[in-house]
Amino acid sequence: MESLNLKCRAKINLSIDVLGKRADNYHLVEMIMQTIDLYDNVNIEEIDSGIIIDSDNEYVPTDSSNIAYKAADLIKRKFNINKGVKISINKNIPVAAGLAGGSTNAAAVLVGLNKMWDLKLTEDNLMELGLQLGADVPFCILGGAAVAEGIGEKLTRIEGLESVKILICKPDILVSTKWVYENLDINGLSKRPNTKNILNNLKENDVQALAKNMCNVLESVTENEYTQIKEIKKKMIEHHALGSMMSGSGPTVFGIFDNLDCAQKAKEELKQLYKQTYLVNTYKGGIEIEG
Numbered sequence: 001m002e003s004l005n006l007k008c009r010a011k012i013n014l015s016i017d018v019l020g021k022r023a024d025n026y027h028l029v030e031m032i033m034q035t036i037d038l039y040d041n042v043n044i045e046e047i048d049s050g051i052i053i054d055s056d057n058e059y060v061p062t063d064s065s066n067i068a069y070k071a072a073d074l075i076k077r078k079f080n081i082n083k084g085v086k087i088s089i090n091k092n093i094p095v096a097a098g099l100a101g102g103s104t105n106a107a108a109v110l111v112g113l114n115k116m117w118d119l120k121l122t123e124d125n126l127m128e129l130g131l132q133l134g135a136d137v138p139f140c141i142l143g144g145a146a147v148a149e150g151i152g153e154k155l156t157r158i159e160g161l162e163s164v165k166i167l168i169c170k171p172d173i174l175v176s177t178k179w180v181y182e183n184l185d186i187n188g189l190s191k192r193p194n195t196k197n198i199l200n201n202l203k204e205n206d207v208q209a210l211a212k213n214m215c216n217v218l219e220s221v222t223e224n225e226y227t228q229i230k231e232i233k234k235k236m237i238e239h240h241a242l243g244s245m246m247s248g249s250g251p252t253v254f255g256i257f258d259n260l261d262c263a264q265k266a267k268e269e270l271k272q273l274y275k276q277t278y279l280v281n282t283y284k285g286g287i288e289i290e291g
């Protein structure tokens, strides 16, 4: 096999709680993750040697700091593979956005190379390897919806939102995940999610209650630094979003809508201010290998 095309999707967090800190400074979390139908196309082509990264987005590094490069390097070293790969990333997912864009590219490379080089790795094997690259990579391999514990790697699959309309809006600022976690005051949190309640809302398919109960403890850190977050949330609510919140460490804000007209009007207005605005659905699967 010489070439593979994969679709890898973004995620949003329906809740994020931070419970503590590990000795290595990674934070212990309790999160609800949901895949959305906003995807990058990743093409993997076998070449004689080395790893080449190519992307159509100026913010995506093309050297060994690209997490897709690291994924290929990990596989090549672990399985002593002499062949090389050229990885082309066609980016639709906003970069440094809180949408796991890099993590999902890395997940695609692991899944793709497992198939291309017939490595016979199970989903669990792939998720273990993924964790060596980043805390969000295992979820990107699993896809759909899950509760994430530990540093994000202990995953329990759940029934997520079924084809619910999500408006995504990414203001033109770059936010570092590391900076957000470093600036979080774990003992001074004013509001925390009730994860059990939100999971019940999902079980009962009560999207309205879920949208009201959503809470992300990282929001305050990013919101205090950048006024755009509050402004976007306000606009989404004015346009009758059931709820609106920042995803991950931000700065992307998403809104949950039950009315397509309202969602489209909100999109039109926000798109005039923020180019990276997308109306998508929630998605049930993980990495998709195209035929």
Ligand SMILES: C[C@@](CO)(OP(=O)(O)O)[C@H](O)COP(=O)(O)OP(=O)(O)OC[C@H]1O[C@@H](n2ccc(N)nc2=O)[C@H](O)[C@@H]1O
Pocket: 013, 016, 025, 026, 027, 028, 029, 031, 097, 098, 099, 100, 101, 103, 133, 134, 135, 136, 137, 150, 151, 152, 177, 178, 181, 247, 248, 249, 250
């Ligand atoms: C906040 C979340 C929520 O899903 O997503 P994003 O905003 O990145 O999308 C994740 O916890 C981010 O996961 P991910 O982006 O994969 O993190 P990594 O690359 O492993 O780590 C980036 C930095 O974030 C910090 N970090 C990450 C995860 C975690 N549980 N605790 C941490 O303190 C670490 O300081 C690390 O240096």
Ligand SMILES: Nc1ncnc2c1ncn2[C@@H]1O[C@H](COP(=O)(O)OP(=O)(O)O)[C@@H](O)[C@H]1O
Pocket: 059, 060, 061, 065, 066, 067, 068, 089, 094, 095, 096, 097, 098, 099, 100, 101, 102, 103, 105, 106, 177, 248, 249, 250
């Ligand atoms: N394949 C990739 N796609 C996007 N960003 C990447 C990639 N590889 C490395 N990066 C770097 O990772 C940083 C975080 O990007 P990203 O994964 O999109 O953020 P987030 O995890 O917040 O969604 C970016 O600033 C970028 O420099």
